[in-house]
Amino acid sequence: MSHSHRLALQFLLPSFLFVLIFTLFPIVESFHLSFYRLILTLPWLGQKFVGWENYRDLLTDPVALHSLTTTLMFVAVTTPLEALLGLGMALVLNESFQGRGPLRAIVLIPWAIPTVVSSQMWRFIFNDRYGLFNFFLFGDSTGLYLAPLADPRLAPIAIMVAEIWKTTSFAFLIILAGLQAIPNDLYEAASIDGATAWQKFRYITFPLLKPALLLALLFRTIDALRVFDLVFVMTQGGPADATNVLQFYGYKKSFAEGMIGYGSVISVVVFFLSLLLSLIYIRSIGSRMLETVEAR
């Protein structure tokens, strides 16, 4: 082994040990445990090999299927809306005007707030007796007030609103960085040729911004797939499992009910779902990302 290989190895080893012990081994172990019956609250039963039984149970578990569609719905609604809002914000904040600097900082506030805090905040806004949501809709006719978090049709929407508010900043950041990388002379040339604002957006901004938009969408998708804090604080997966997303269901099975074996099957499914998406992501943009790091 050459000198620089050995040296690089020594420098990387401490970080690799952490990654190995607390992420790579656990992933493999989750697979392994998904073939066992293992119940935390009944330790005397031990760890019994059951083959594909947990997987068969999953396929016939209506709550799990519902949880999968709830999660996919959550991702499908929130991520495009976040990218769209983030794009709008980035277009405005890419113009130069007085107060742009402070406004760019203010936009980051939702990103900086702990998710648990923003969840409590939205839970209060959606409160059935004195929440702002009800006041805006019905004024002081308290008889009409809704309880969005206790309504299976409204609760998922409430959670989506809270998610979009919290994470649009992140999409905005990525898209703004993309906008700033577009050279200004393209717009100047287009102006000389008499292009309208829409034509400039359609033929310059949008095509050049596509990688940034894709990046924002995929980062948000992967993050939305693992939504947990919001659901834990606002609804506990309820009412009637209307917001029981996969990560929350897996948590409940593994830790509230102690069914580590069955919970591991859910872990494996969530893992493959996001692996699939990260592969798409790495294939489409990952190598480009690495090149920009290496080019510097």
Add this chain to the structure above:
Amino acid sequence: MRRKVFLLFWSSAIGCFSLLPFLWFVLTSLKTPNEITAIPPKIIPSFYLGFYRSALENYGLLRYVGNSLIVAGATTLFTIAIGALAAYALARFRLSWTRFYLMLLLAVSMFPQIAIAGPVWRILNYLNWLNTYHGVIAAYITLSLPMGIWIMTTFFKELPYEVEEAALVDGCTRLQVLWKVVLPLAAPGLFTAAILIFIHAWNEFFFALLILTNPTLQTLPVGIALFPGEYTMPWGEIAAASTMATLPLVFLTLLFQRRIVRGLSAGAVKG
């Protein structure tokens, strides 16, 4: 003129969207119990501090703040130390597998927490590290390393190699070069990474919930999420605790906005 009105309208709309919901919660924390439940809502509070006192005295808010400071602070220090070593190697030795390692880190940072939660819990249980600071900190270091290493690698690449070469010629070892030459030069980058790691660790909830079941060790997010109250929620206290948990972060963000933006988009889009 039209452009000016357009920009004024949309920038105010963006400002309100980002600021008002949280401002409402902050105002709530300064209201009296009657003002909180008033219909129509009272906008300007009477700056009643009772809920802050109650959150501090009856709910032990300071203990949660202390736990969060210890956990987030230690996570930041260790991640920077371990991450800087790795980032230096990744920035300076261009070997076939260092590229693979960066990709591995990227993939690892995308794992959903639930995919590793059970085994991580069992490892910590086996080590008797559940309900300890070092248990959470070890998990958090692992979660922060990918982001920290990516950011620091980007910053290290920007440093001129000539200074390091001179130091190597003078007989410094690589570790001495890293310590005496690279780290001082890369201080802004380290600081950026540190802010992001700190905010991340301060806000983390999922693993804190699993690992810390003992209330005396729980961090702020766990305390705020599990605020006791079945039928009548203590909204005043929750709002007060939330404000105290968030204001330091809001100040950090407003102060270091540029750095945060650079760090978050480091290497992400620039092409």
